Amino acid sequence: MSEPYLIGLVGARGHTGAELLRLIGGHPELMLAFAVSREWAGRRVNEIAPEILDDCLFEALTPEEVGDRRADAVILALPDGAGADYVAAIQKRAPEKIIIDLSADYRFDDAWAYGLPELFRHRIAGKRRIANPGCYATAMQLAVAPLLDHLDGPPSLFGVSGYSGAGTTPSPRNDAERLKDNLMPYALAGHKHEREASRHLGRTVRFTPHVHPAFRGLLVTAHLPLAAPMKAEEVRAVFIKAYKDEPLVSIIDGPPELKDGTGRAGVVIGGFAVSADGDHAVVVAAEDNLLKGASVQAIQNLNLALGLDEFVGLPV
Numbered sequence: 159m160s161e162p163y164l165i166g167l168v169g170a171r172g173h174t175g176a177e178l179l180r181l182i183g184g185h186p187e188l189m190l191a192f193a194v195s196r197e198w199a200g201r202r203v204n205e206i207a208p209e210i211l212d213d214c215l216f217e218a219l220t221p222e223e224v225g226d227r228r229a230d231a232v233i234l235a236l237p238d239g240a241g242a243d244y245v246a247a248i249q250k251r252a253p254e255k256i257i258i259d260l261s262a263d264y265r266f267d268d269a270w271a272y273g274l275p276e277l278f279r280h281r282i283a284g285k286r287r288i289a290n291p292g293c294y295a296t297a298m299q300l301a302v303a304p305l306l307d308h309l310d311g312p313p314s315l316f317g318v319s320g321y322s323g324a325g326t327t328p329s330p331r332n333d334a335e336r337l338k339d340n341l342m343p344y345a346l347a348g349h350k351h352e353r354e355a356s357r358h359l360g361r362t363v364r365f366t367p368h369v370h371p372a373f374r375g376l377l378v379t380a381h382l383p384l385a386a387p388m389k390a391e392e393v394r395a396v397f398i399k400a401y402k403d404e405p406l407v408s409i410i411d412g413p414p415e416l417k418d419g420t421g422r423a424g425v426v427i428g429g430f431a432v433s434a435d436g437d438h439a440v441v442v443a444a445e446d447n448l449l450k451g452a453s454v455q456a457i458q459n460l461n462l463a464l465g466l467d468e469f470v471g472l473p474v
């Protein structure tokens with residue numbers, strides 16, 4: 159058997175970091191080289207991820223140390239704005255290393271591939287700098303893209319996410335007490351994922367996010383203005399055709415509920431209602447924000463960058 163690829167993870171204490179540790183530990187072609195956390199330095203990684211079989215400890219590595227450590231790829235699972243020093247150090251000391259960045263920092267940068275494989279697979283394979291999409295932006299683009307040629311005007315999307323979407327730094331959006339029996343709207347205009355989805359779809363979308371009281375799970379409901387009347391079966395057929403070969407996109411008849419996405423590796427899309435006048439269609443997508451919304455997509459991208467089967471190591 160060939161040597162496994164060595165993977166460094168920076169931001170390993172976080173919500174997406176924990177999912178990535180488990181996925182790396184269970185992947186037949188990957189081995190964890192190091193896991194960076196300042197707060198958990200010295201603790202054993204397999205306390206968090208039993209899938210990691212060796213005695214690797216969390217370490218507080220500097221960006222330069224990350225650049226110098228032996229690794230084929232580094233995944234950055236850091237808050238927006240915190241990864242630049244790591245990217246610069248890798249660029250300077252070991253530019254051949256693959257970087258998968260989970261933040262929003264490089265999603266608008268043409269020097270980085272945008273890692274939404276179901277839509278842009280051919281632009282990701284073999285690349286060394288990959289920006290992993292946002293969680294809502296993933297569900298939104300998958301819910302809109304198949305109908306792009308049938309649209310007349312901007313789609314409008316209502317989104318709901320679990321509070322793990324807001325990371326571990328305390329904020330009203332991850333305050334479980336405040337969210338109890340509650341639903342919190344935020345970023346009513348100009349959410350970063352509205353800009354991200356608009357940019358990569360090549361069409362303006364409108365998006366209003368909300369956070370719900372459960373830890374994980376995300377739903378978007380898309381209102382899609384149609385250029386010419388369509389029947390609900392026609393809308394559904396467009397989605398079935400678009401995703402027929404995609405193991406991480408499931409099409410169902412009725413609208414998925416939030417729980418249909420929670421814990422699922424991929425996205426489930428359904429609903430496919432059309433207004434009585436044929437003016438607009440409504441499509442619903444459910445996803446786990448920490449899985450296809452972050453870590454699963456990062457492993458898809460890593461597999462593509464390494465030249466492996468895109469789905470190896472993933473529960474498809």
Ligand SMILES: NC(=O)C1=CN([C@@H]2O[C@H](COP(=O)(O)OP(=O)(O)OC[C@H]3O[C@@H](n4cnc5c(N)ncnc54)[C@H](OP(=O)(O)O)[C@@H]3O)[C@@H](O)[C@H]2O)C=CC1
Binds near residue numbers: 194240291292451
């Ligand atoms: N949560 C989600 O659903 C999704 C998140 N993302 C994106 O993924 C990234 C990670 O998110 P998430 O896991 O939720 O974040 P968390 O807040 O849960 O974790 C952040 C991690 O970054 C480390 N960290 C924080 N600040 C710094 C810093 N200045 N320098 C070095 N390390 C730092 C922390 O570890 P320590 O302090 O111990 O070093 C921790 O491991 C974010 O950019 C987020 O937007 C993308 C899609 C979905």
Ligand SMILES: CC(=O)N[C@@H](CCC(=O)OP(=O)(O)O)C(=O)O
Binds near residue numbers: 261262319321367
């Ligand atoms: C509930 C909640 O706060 N969700 C986050 C989800 C976005 C996210 O994870 O951010 P990145 O674009 O950096 O990947 C938000 O709306 O900002």
